[in-house]
Amino acid sequence: MKIKYLNGHRFLNSIIAGAMEVFRRKEFLDKINYFPVADNDTGTNIAITFRKIIDRISNHKTERIDESSRLLADLALESAQGNSGVIFAQYFYGFSKEIGNEVKITTEKFGEAVRNAVNYAYKALSNPREGTILSVMREWSEYVHSQSKKIKDFSVLITNSVNIARKSLASTKEKLEVLRKRNVVDSGAMGFVCFLEGIVNFIKFGSVKEIKVVESDSIKIDKEEPEYSNQEEPQFRWCTECILKGQKLNVNNIRKTIEGFGDSVVVAGGNSKLRIHIHTDVPHIVVRLLKEYGEIVHQKADDMLMQYRIAHTSHPSVAVVVDSGCDIPGELIEKYMINTVPVKVILDETVFLDRVTITPSFLYEMLDKKIDYPTTSQPSPSDFKNLYSFLLKHYESIISIHLPDKLSGTYQNALKAASDFPDGKIIVIDSGLASAGIGHLAITAAELAWSGKSCEEIAQTVEKMKKQTQLFVYIDTLKYLTRSGRISPMKGLLARFINVKPILKFDEEGGLEITDKAFSKERGLKKLLNCVQNFARNRKISRATVIHFASKETGERVKTSIEKSLNIPNISVLLATPALGVHAGRGAVGVAITWG
Numbered sequence: 103m104k105i106k107y108l109n110g111h112r113f114l115n116s117i118i119a120g121a122m123e124v125f126r127r128k129e130f131l132d133k134i135n136y137f138p139v140a141d142n143d144t145g146t147n148i149a150i151t152f153r154k155i156i157d158r159i160s161n162h163k164t165e166r167i168d169e170s171s172r173l174l175a176d177l178a179l180e181s182a183q184g185n186s187g188v189i190f191a192q193y194f195y196g197f198s199k200e201i202g203n204e205v206k207i208t209t210e211k212f213g214e215a216v217r218n219a220v221n222y223a224y225k226a227l228s229n230p231r232e233g234t235i236l237s238v239m240r241e242w243s244e245y246v247h248s249q250s251k252k253i254k255d256f257s258v259l260i261t262n263s264v265n266i267a268r269k270s271l272a273s274t275k276e277k278l279e280v281l282r283k284r285n286v287v288d289s290g291a292m293g294f295v296c297f298l299e300g301i302v303n304f305i306k307f308g309s310v311k312e313i314k315v316v317e318s319d320s321i322k323i324d325k326e327e328p329e330y331s332n333q334e335e336p337q338f339r340w341c342t343e344c345i346l347k348g349q350k351l352n353v354n355n356i357r358k359t360i361e362g363f364g365d366s367v368v369v370a371g372g373n374s375k376l377r378i379h380i381h382t383d384v385p386h387i388v389v390r391l392l393k394e395y396g397e398i399v400h401q402k403a404d405d406m407l408m409q410y411r412i413a414h415t416s417h418p419s420v421a422v423v424v425d426s427g428c429d430i431p432g433e434l435i436e437k438y439m440i441n442t443v444p445v446k447v448i449l450d451e452t453v454f455l456d457r458v459t460i461t462p463s464f465l466y467e468m469l470d471k472k473i474d475y476p477t478t479s480q481p482s483p484s485d486f487k488n489l490y491s492f493l494l495k496h497y498e499s500i501i502s503i504h505l506p507d508k509l510s511g512t513y514q515n516a517l518k519a520a521s522d523f524p525d526g527k528i529i530v531i532d533s534g535l536a537s538a539g540i541g542h543l544a545i546t547a548a549e550l551a552w553s554g555k556s557c558e559e560i561a562q563t564v565e566k567m568k569k570q571t572q573l574f575v576y577i578d579t580l581k582y583l584t585r586s587g588r589i590s591p592m593k594g595l596l597a598r599f600i601n602v603k604p605i606l607k608f609d610e611e612g613g614l615e616i617t618d619k620a621f622s623k624e625r626g627l628k629k630l631l632n633c634v635q636n637f638a639r640n641r642k643i644s645r646a647t648v649i650h651f652a653s654k655e656t657g658e659r660v661k662t663s664i665e666k667s668l669n670i671p672n673i674s675v676l677l678a679t680p681a682l683g684v685h686a687g688r689g690a691v692g693v694a695i696t697w698g
Contacts (some may be wrong), residue, residue: 105256107303109206110170114159116301117174120462123300124293131296136280137234137380138185140365143409144289147184151191166205175510179347179377183402184539185366186235186290188343188379189223191369193239196222199372209259213250216243228357228367233277241270242298257305258520264302267295286509335411338381340363341404342388342457346376348396356395381406389459393452403444403458411439411461412496419498420560422491425481425512426456427505428533428540429649429676433517438548441493443486445505445512445681446479447466453479456681465680466652466688467584476684480505480512486519490528499557500528501547506612527560530566537682538647538694539573544646561675562576572637575692576652577605577629578623582687589613590682605629606643620636627656627691631663634693638668641697646670649678660691 104630105112112521124131124145131145155177164170175198178191196219204211222239224230243275245266246326247257253259275281281288293678327434342364347355351373361367364382392398412421417439424442434440444455449468452462457477465476486502493500502520507513513532520528533540543564550560577583580602603626605618619632620626634646646664650657657675665673678686 103257106254107206107208108167108212108256110164110167113167113170113351114162114174116304117152118156118160119304120300121149121156123296124152124193125149127292127296129291132291134286134292136284136286137278137290138218138231141186142294143404144186147187148190148290148293150164150183151181151187152176165458167196167207168203168205169199170203174198176375178658179371179375180400182370182377183343184341185368185379186526187295188368188370188377189226189235189239189290190294191377192368194221195371196220209250209254209256211261213247217247219243223642225353226368226370228361228369229365229430233274233279233281233291234288235294237258237274238267238288238291238294239269242267242294247324251524257675260298260305261302264295264298267298272297335414335682336381336406339383339405339407340381341366341379341406342382342385342387342459343377343379343400344389344392344398345394345400346378346399347374347399349374351376351396352468359395363388363391378617383457385459386461386464389454390464391538398452401453401455401459403455407440408441409492410440410533412493417446417497418551418554420495420555420557421497421500422501422548422551423486423502423516423542424540424544425504425516426510426679427510427536427681428536428544428623429545429647429679429682430541431674431676434545434548438545438552440469440544440548441489443481443516445481445510445679447476448479448682449476450474454680457679460680462652462677462680462683469683469688473549476641478681478684479508480515483515483518487522490519490523494523494527499526501527501551501557501560501564502530503543503547504530505536505540506608508533508612509536514595526557529557531561531564532612534568534610535571535573535608535694537678537692538649538676539571539608541647541676542571542645542694542696543567560663567698571694571696571697573608573692573694574617574630574633574637575649576626577604577606577686577687578626578689578691579687580604581689607633625691626661630660630691630693631667632678634664634695635667637695638697643668643670643695643697645694646673646674648673649692649694650675651678651683651686652688656689656691660693664693 119151128145134141158177175195180424182188182191182400197215200218202214223239224575230236242263246263253692271287271291274291353369357369363384364380367383368379369376399431423441426442444458447454447456447460502516504513504516516530520530545563546567548562568678587589601621603620604616606614607617609615618629620629648661661673661675
């Protein structure tokens with residue numbers, strides 16, 4: 103059947119068809135992912151980008167291609183994930199700008215639009231490289247443009263053009279050393295070719311009804327496709343992305359502002375909304391700099407180094423997951439490969455990722471400056487599901503330990519995510535604790551995992567250990583608990599008036615209760631020490647940790663006192679996570695202690 107024009111309906115159907123082929127091949131695309139970082143997620147990132155797009159466009163009905171292309175561009179910008187996903191988004195954005203206000207287009211107009219859209223994609227990168235998805239986009243678009251005046255039938259034009267894209271794809275392995283060494287093509291470029299092949303297959307054989315019912319999770323790659331060897335670990339740790347909204351956003355200035363803090367910089371979009379991607383070791387600095395330009399409405403940061411180590415180094419069969427309400431010494435997180443899902447910290451109308459895009463020092467700097475006090479929000483079920491999905495590709499099972507149900511929705515969201523996986527694969531535990539208290543449970547779980555214990559055995563030990571662990575926290579002032587909404591303003595005002603300084607602990611249900619109180623800091627710290635000593639009396643203490651909230655000197659004093667009174671060596675002193683600092687506030691100090 104000849105296709106002489108492309109309208110909005112046909113255009114969106116072709117996008118869906120292309121996306122379905124990406125879904126079918128996503129695992130293979132992950133396997134051949136070596137550039138710019140060998141983090142085995144290019145196929146997944148492109149698939150996630152398209153999954154969110156087609157969820158929205160499947161039922162969209164319009165005959166106007168200008169409306170359809172703008173919708174696609176906007177959705178792609180919002181949903182883009184990873185380097186290749188953002189490049190796809192910018193290509194779609196460029197196409198929509200070049201379409202203008204057309205209701206339907208001929209092959210000639212289509213050729214002009216796809217050729218010019220390539221320039222948008224190139225300009226989005228601070229350092230565009232040949233031998234990548236960009237090369238294939240460019241060579242394919244140039245061919246389409248060159249033939250679009252002669253070939254008036256879209257079905258012929260697109261079908262013929264795929265051979266050019268395949269040839270361009272094959273040449274990528276000769277243009278990049280990392281690909282030549284492994285004799286593979288560029289994964290992002292192959293993703294683009296898969297997208298085109300899906301469109302051609304749809305033109306030849308498919309129907310819209312058939313492609314819409316295919317689910318990406320049901321697609322399996324061919325078993326004969328090869329495994330590939332490892333690659334060096336990533337140069338930068340965090341794959342960081344955000345959406346920035348504002349007025350007259352200057353793409354060049356924004357790119358120059360952040361490009362010195364990492365690589366793989368992509369700035370996609372227009373002057374009112376941008377999707378920004380960077381590989382960096384300092385996501386908190388990048389986000390703070392971007393915030394100067396406008397409103398950050400979305401943030402994402404993936405730990406590429408941890409992903410690389412999990413995928414390419416030896417580890418036990420059980421993975422350990424915590425949320426960022428857990429405080430653990432950094433060296434133990436690295437040693438045991440403990441995975442963290444960040445709690446959200448909402449500050450100045452921006453949602454930050456705890457300990458990733460917001461640091462404790464920045465939080466405490468802002469606590470006393472802001473009229474709108476920071477708040478916290480639990481990770482979403484999808485945050486957990488994304489991590490669980492990745493881990494179960496490399497582990498047999500997962501033990502997931504979280505903030506108590508009585509204080510946070512984190513535990514419930516982890517349970518919701520775990521319910522989407524086969525029974526027994528993921529055990530979610532309500533820690534009944536916070537901060538270093540959860541840390542003690544997680545460290546023990548990790549030690550048991552590395553000693554070869556099963557997920558069920560680890561869970562049994564952790565449940566027993568919960569009853570042998572306590573966290574005592576001295577609160578220096580109740581103004582932070584009042585401002586965060588944890589206690590009523592009237593009670594907070596009264597408590598501050600009489601200068602009460604409570605000592606908190608966790609009850610059996612994971613709630614907080616006042617176990618003692620004082621009316622001066624010195625008396626408060628002494629009573630904190632008394633609480634710890636009473637808990638430890640006639641028990642063999644196996645682990646103790648001091649946490650502080652922007653009060654390191656006080657934390658060191660408490661550590662010294664505990665070491666002397668209880669004869670416990672090697673006590674860690676940790677700066678508490680921002681998500682907890684919002685509530686406890688500056689000056690608070692806590693002690694987590696475990697016996698047995």
